Amino acid sequence: SPRLSLFDLPLDVISLPQTLDRLSGWMFGGPRAAHTVVTLNPEFIVQCQTQPDFVRAIQSADLVTADGVGIVWAARQLHQTEVPRAPGFDIVKGLMERHGAELRVFFLGSKPGVAELAAQNAARDHGIQVAGTHHGYFDLDEDQRVAELVAASGAHLLLTAMGARRQETFNQYWRQVIGVPVMIGCGGVLDVLAG
Numbered sequence: 001s002p003r004l005s006l007f008d009l010p011l012d013v014i015s016l017p018q019t020l021d022r023l024s025g026w027m028f029g030g031p032r033a034a035h036t037v038v039t040l041n042p043e044f045i046v047q048c049q050t051q052p053d054f055v056r057a058i059q060s061a062d063l064v065t066a067d068g069v070g071i072v073w074a075a076r077q078l079h080q081t082e083v084p085r086a087p088g089f090d091i092v093k094g095l096m097e098r099h100g101a102e103l104r105v106f107f108l109g110s111k112p113g114v115a116e117l118a119a120q121n122a123a124r125d126h127g128i129q130v131a132g133t134h135h136g137y138f139d140l141d142e143d144q145r146v147a148e149l150v151a152a153s154g155a156h157l158l159l160t161a162m163g164a165r166r167q168e169t170f171n172q173y174w175r176q177v178i179g180v181p182v183m184i185g186c187g188g189v190l191d192v193l194a195g
Protein backbone atom coordinates (compact mmCIF):
# COMPACT_ATOMS: atom_id res chain seq x y z
CA SER A 1 0.00 0.00 0.00
CA PRO A 2 1.18 3.58 -0.64
CA ARG A 3 2.64 5.54 2.25
CA LEU A 4 2.06 9.26 2.80
CA SER A 5 3.94 11.64 5.04
CA LEU A 6 1.85 13.63 7.52
CA PHE A 7 3.77 16.16 9.63
CA ASP A 8 6.90 14.05 9.05
CA LEU A 9 5.13 10.91 10.25
CA PRO A 10 4.33 7.98 7.95
CA LEU A 11 0.73 7.08 7.16
CA ASP A 12 -0.20 4.00 5.15
CA VAL A 13 -3.13 4.25 2.75
CA ILE A 14 -4.71 0.97 3.77
CA SER A 15 -8.25 -0.11 4.53
CA LEU A 16 -9.40 -2.17 7.50
CA PRO A 17 -9.85 -5.40 5.47
CA GLN A 18 -6.40 -4.93 3.88
CA THR A 19 -4.93 -4.31 7.33
CA LEU A 20 -6.49 -7.52 8.66
CA ASP A 21 -5.09 -9.44 5.67
CA ARG A 22 -1.60 -8.08 6.24
CA LEU A 23 -1.58 -8.76 9.98
CA SER A 24 -2.99 -12.27 9.44
CA GLY A 25 -0.11 -12.90 7.06
CA TRP A 26 2.43 -11.74 9.61
CA MET A 27 0.90 -13.97 12.29
CA PHE A 28 0.15 -17.12 10.32
CA GLY A 29 1.54 -16.74 6.81
CA GLY A 30 5.23 -17.48 7.06
CA PRO A 31 8.36 -17.30 9.18
CA ARG A 32 7.81 -15.71 12.58
CA ALA A 33 9.12 -12.13 12.69
CA ALA A 34 8.35 -9.14 14.89
CA HIS A 35 6.15 -6.32 13.55
CA THR A 36 4.78 -3.15 15.09
CA VAL A 37 1.54 -1.39 14.25
CA VAL A 38 0.61 2.21 15.10
CA THR A 39 -2.91 3.58 14.76
CA LEU A 40 -2.32 7.28 14.25
CA ASN A 41 -4.53 9.93 15.81
CA PRO A 42 -4.22 13.72 16.03
CA GLU A 43 -3.10 13.58 19.66
CA PHE A 44 -0.02 11.61 18.54
CA ILE A 45 0.91 14.34 16.06
CA VAL A 46 0.69 16.97 18.79
CA GLN A 47 2.84 14.93 21.20
CA CYS A 48 5.38 14.24 18.46
CA GLN A 49 6.17 17.97 18.19
CA THR A 50 7.99 17.72 21.55
CA GLN A 51 8.81 13.98 21.84
CA PRO A 52 11.50 12.76 19.41
CA ASP A 53 11.38 9.20 20.81
CA PHE A 54 7.69 9.05 19.91
CA VAL A 55 8.51 10.26 16.37
CA ARG A 56 11.15 7.54 15.96
CA ALA A 57 8.81 4.84 17.22
CA ILE A 58 6.18 5.80 14.66
CA GLN A 59 8.73 6.18 11.86
CA SER A 60 10.02 2.65 12.53
CA ALA A 61 6.59 1.02 12.66
CA ASP A 62 5.81 -1.59 10.02
CA LEU A 63 2.28 -0.30 9.56
CA VAL A 64 0.70 3.06 10.43
CA THR A 65 -3.07 3.27 9.99
CA ALA A 66 -5.52 6.16 10.36
CA ASP A 67 -7.31 5.63 13.67
CA GLY A 68 -10.03 8.18 13.00
CA VAL A 69 -11.57 10.98 10.99
CA GLY A 70 -9.06 13.60 12.20
CA ILE A 71 -6.24 11.87 10.36
CA VAL A 72 -8.46 11.17 7.32
CA TRP A 73 -9.27 14.89 7.18
CA ALA A 74 -5.61 15.94 7.50
CA ALA A 75 -4.57 13.59 4.68
CA ARG A 76 -7.34 14.98 2.48
CA GLN A 77 -6.25 18.58 3.14
CA LEU A 78 -2.51 17.99 2.75
CA HIS A 79 -2.41 15.31 0.03
CA GLN A 80 -5.83 15.36 -1.65
CA THR A 81 -5.87 11.64 -0.84
CA GLU A 82 -8.68 9.60 0.69
CA VAL A 83 -7.12 7.47 3.41
CA PRO A 84 -9.48 4.80 4.76
CA ARG A 85 -9.91 4.45 8.51
CA ALA A 86 -8.51 1.40 10.25
CA PRO A 87 -9.11 2.09 13.96
CA GLY A 88 -7.31 0.10 16.65
CA PHE A 89 -10.49 -1.29 18.15
CA ASP A 90 -11.75 -2.51 14.76
CA ILE A 91 -8.39 -4.12 13.98
CA VAL A 92 -8.30 -5.97 17.29
CA LYS A 93 -11.93 -7.10 17.04
CA GLY A 94 -11.48 -8.08 13.38
CA LEU A 95 -8.46 -10.26 14.12
CA MET A 96 -10.23 -11.99 17.00
CA GLU A 97 -13.35 -12.63 14.90
CA ARG A 98 -11.30 -13.89 11.99
CA HIS A 99 -8.94 -16.22 13.86
CA GLY A 100 -10.77 -17.26 17.04
CA ALA A 101 -9.21 -20.25 18.74
CA GLU A 102 -6.02 -20.31 16.65
CA LEU A 103 -5.08 -16.85 17.96
CA ARG A 104 -2.99 -16.38 21.12
CA VAL A 105 -3.30 -12.83 22.51
CA PHE A 106 -1.29 -11.08 25.23
CA PHE A 107 -3.17 -8.25 26.96
CA LEU A 108 -0.76 -5.60 28.27
CA GLY A 109 -1.86 -2.35 29.86
CA SER A 110 -4.53 -0.43 31.73
CA LYS A 111 -5.12 -0.47 35.46
CA PRO A 112 -4.66 -3.66 37.48
CA GLY A 113 -7.52 -6.08 36.77
CA VAL A 114 -8.60 -4.55 33.45
CA ALA A 115 -6.37 -6.70 31.21
CA GLU A 116 -7.63 -9.87 32.95
CA LEU A 117 -11.25 -8.84 32.45
CA ALA A 118 -10.63 -7.87 28.81
CA ALA A 119 -8.97 -11.25 28.23
CA GLN A 120 -11.85 -13.17 29.85
CA ASN A 121 -14.41 -11.33 27.75
CA ALA A 122 -12.44 -11.80 24.52
CA ALA A 123 -12.00 -15.51 25.24
CA ARG A 124 -15.72 -15.84 25.93
CA ASP A 125 -16.84 -13.85 22.89
CA HIS A 126 -14.29 -14.97 20.30
CA GLY A 127 -12.75 -18.17 21.67
CA ILE A 128 -9.23 -16.74 21.48
CA GLN A 129 -6.40 -18.13 23.65
CA VAL A 130 -5.10 -15.86 26.38
CA ALA A 131 -1.30 -15.90 26.19
CA GLY A 132 -1.02 -13.66 29.25
CA THR A 133 -2.02 -10.44 30.93
CA HIS A 134 -0.18 -7.59 32.71
CA HIS A 135 -1.25 -4.14 33.88
CA GLY A 136 0.25 -1.00 32.34
CA TYR A 137 1.59 0.80 35.41
CA PHE A 138 5.22 -0.24 35.73
CA ASP A 139 8.45 1.78 35.71
CA LEU A 140 10.93 1.84 32.86
CA ASP A 141 13.32 -0.38 34.85
CA GLU A 142 10.68 -3.12 34.67
CA ASP A 143 10.32 -2.93 30.88
CA GLN A 144 12.73 -5.77 30.21
CA ARG A 145 11.00 -8.10 32.66
CA VAL A 146 7.64 -7.41 31.00
CA ALA A 147 9.11 -7.75 27.50
CA GLU A 148 10.57 -11.15 28.43
CA LEU A 149 7.25 -12.22 29.94
CA VAL A 150 5.52 -11.45 26.64
CA ALA A 151 8.30 -13.14 24.67
CA ALA A 152 7.86 -16.36 26.67
CA SER A 153 4.08 -16.36 26.22
CA GLY A 154 3.94 -17.60 22.63
CA ALA A 155 1.50 -14.85 21.67
CA HIS A 156 0.74 -14.06 18.03
CA LEU A 157 -0.72 -10.69 18.96
CA LEU A 158 0.35 -8.22 21.64
CA LEU A 159 -2.17 -5.55 22.59
CA THR A 160 -0.26 -2.73 24.29
CA ALA A 161 -2.62 -0.24 25.93
CA MET A 162 -0.48 2.08 28.07
CA GLY A 163 -1.41 5.47 26.60
CA ALA A 164 -0.02 7.33 23.63
CA ARG A 165 3.78 7.39 23.34
CA ARG A 166 4.44 4.90 26.17
CA GLN A 167 2.76 2.05 24.27
CA GLU A 168 4.44 2.85 20.92
CA THR A 169 7.91 3.42 22.36
CA PHE A 170 7.67 0.24 24.44
CA ASN A 171 6.68 -1.86 21.42
CA GLN A 172 9.38 -0.34 19.24
CA TYR A 173 12.23 -0.46 21.76
CA TRP A 174 11.58 -4.07 22.82
CA ARG A 175 10.36 -5.49 19.52
CA GLN A 176 13.28 -7.86 18.96
CA VAL A 177 13.19 -9.14 22.55
CA ILE A 178 9.42 -9.61 22.43
CA GLY A 179 9.48 -11.16 18.96
CA VAL A 180 5.68 -11.32 18.66
CA PRO A 181 4.47 -11.22 15.02
CA VAL A 182 2.04 -8.34 15.61
CA MET A 183 2.40 -5.74 18.38
CA ILE A 184 -0.17 -2.98 18.31
CA GLY A 185 -0.47 0.12 20.46
CA CYS A 186 -4.18 0.37 21.16
CA GLY A 187 -4.91 2.97 23.82
CA GLY A 188 -8.30 2.46 25.40
CA VAL A 189 -9.04 -0.89 23.75
CA LEU A 190 -8.56 -3.00 26.88
CA ASP A 191 -10.91 -0.73 28.82
CA VAL A 192 -13.54 -1.19 26.09
CA LEU A 193 -13.07 -4.97 25.97
CA ALA A 194 -13.32 -5.10 29.76
CA GLY A 195 -16.74 -3.45 29.39
Ligand code: UDP
Nearest residue numbers: 109110111136137161162163164187188191
Ligand atom coordinates in the same frame (compact mmCIF):
# COMPACT_ATOMS: atom_id res chain seq x y z
N1 UDP B 1 -2.35 3.47 30.83
C1 UDP B 1 -1.44 2.54 31.31
N2 UDP B 1 -0.27 3.01 31.85
C2 UDP B 1 0.02 4.34 31.94
C3 UDP B 1 -0.91 5.27 31.42
C4 UDP B 1 -2.09 4.79 30.85
O1 UDP B 1 -1.66 1.36 31.25
O2 UDP B 1 1.08 4.67 32.44
C5 UDP B 1 -3.60 2.96 30.22
C6 UDP B 1 -4.86 3.56 30.82
O3 UDP B 1 -5.22 2.86 31.99
C7 UDP B 1 -5.83 3.32 29.69
C8 UDP B 1 -4.99 3.44 28.43
O4 UDP B 1 -3.63 3.31 28.88
O5 UDP B 1 -6.35 2.01 29.75
C9 UDP B 1 -5.15 4.74 27.70
O6 UDP B 1 -4.91 5.76 28.62
P1 UDP B 1 -5.16 7.29 28.30
O7 UDP B 1 -6.50 7.43 27.66
O8 UDP B 1 -4.84 8.08 29.50
O9 UDP B 1 -4.00 7.53 27.26
P2 UDP B 1 -3.97 8.30 25.88
O10 UDP B 1 -4.06 7.22 24.83
O11 UDP B 1 -5.13 9.25 25.87
O12 UDP B 1 -2.65 8.97 25.90
